Amino acid sequence: HQVAATVVLVLDARESSRVVAGPGRPSGLELAAYAATQSLTSLLASGHEIAVAVVGVDGDGPAGLEWLPVGGGRDQRERALALVREAVDAEAAPADLEAQFKQLGTLAPPGSHLALFSPALDDAPVEAVSTWRAFEHPLVVLSPDVLSTNTVGGRFASVRRRSRLADCQSMGARTIDWRRGTPLAVALERAFAATARLGDRATPGGGC
Numbered sequence: 186h187q188v189a190a191t192v193v194l195v196l197d198a199r200e201s202s203r204v205v206a207g208p209g210r211p212s213g214l215e216l217a218a219y220a221a222t223q224s225l226t227s228l229l230a231s232g233h234e235i236a237v238a239v240v241g242v243d244g245d246g247p248a249g250l251e252w253l254p255v256g257g258g259r260d261q262r263e264r265a266l267a268l269v270r271e272a273v274d275a276e277a278a279p280a281d282l283e284a285q286f287k288q289l290g291t292l293a294p295p296g297s298h299l300a301l302f303s304p305a306l307d308d309a310p311v312e313a314v315s316t317w318r319a320f321e322h323p324l325v326v327l328s329p330d331v332l333s334t335n336t337v338g339g340r341f342a343s344v345r346r347r348s349r350l351a352d353c354q355s356m357g358a359r360t361i362d363w364r365r366g367t368p369l370a371v372a373l374e375r376a377f378a379a380t381a382r383l384g385d386r387a388t389p390g391g392g393c
Contacts, residue, residue, distance in 0.1 A: 190380045191234045191255055193293045193322075194221050196269060197303030197310070199241030200277040204306060206331045206365075213304030216329035218273045220363065221302045224327075224373055225265045229257060233380065236293070237265045240285045240309075243278035248288035255294060286313045290320035298380060300325040305349050306332075306342070314353045324358035326350065327376045330365060 202214040211219070225235050239251035246252030253261075253268050293299055299317050303310045305328040314324055328350055333339045347362070354360040359379070363372040 189233050191294055191297035192228055192380060193236045193238060193297055193299050194225055195238045195240060195289060195299060195301045196221050196272055197241060197301065198239050198272045198277060201306045202304050203277065204331055206333045213329055213331040214273060216331060217302035217304060218269050220327055220329060220369060222266060222269055223369055226262060227373060229262050235265060237268050238289055239272040241277050241280050242272055242275045248284045249280050250285055250288060282309055286316040290317050293322055298323045298325060302327050304329055304331050305346050308349060311349050311352045314356050314358045318356055325376050326353045326358050327361045327363060327372060329363045
């Protein structure tokens with residue numbers, strides 16, 4: 186009878202995530218980081234434990250990841266927020282994604298949830314879900330939509346992105362397409378509904 190979940194939050198900080206929809210708009214990475222920040226704050230407040238990993242920067246953790254091991258409470262929140270902030274400011278670096286995704290499958294404790302935050306502008310999220318599925322973790326992909334559909338190229342990229350998210354979903358991931366105009370709280374509630382219910386069993390009236 187599990188009373189609290191462990192969630193590994195994975196931030197996609199690769200070059201492809203740093204696209205902006207237009208002048209003065211936040212990048213895909215900035216939106217993904219914002220969603221990850223709100224998620225970790227909410228999960229910790231609900232009594233869950235979290236870990237944080239960053240792919241696509243030159244990290245000093247296993248397989249070149251930036252890695253914060255599982256923990257809970259206020260100290261963990263401060264460490265996690267610092268790691269996410271640094272990832273946004275750091276330069277993207279070439280990474281062996283396959284090795285990083287496999288490493289994450291191993292690092293995530295058995296039964297923990299893996300949550301990827303990525304604008305999904307290439308096939309990496311599909312590869313991540315395909316790799317992690319073998320480790321039997323519950324999977325979440327939360328993807329901020331940064332594409333403009335004002336051009337033919339933008340519309341085509343948008344179709345490709347939605348197709349990738351559908352592929353992730355078909356492999357068993359809970360997939361959230363965070364569109365402009367949708368409040369983040371609504372997207373997060375959809376993403377972590379199952380996790381929140383686990384917390385409810387531990388604290389009457391708890392959860393997100």
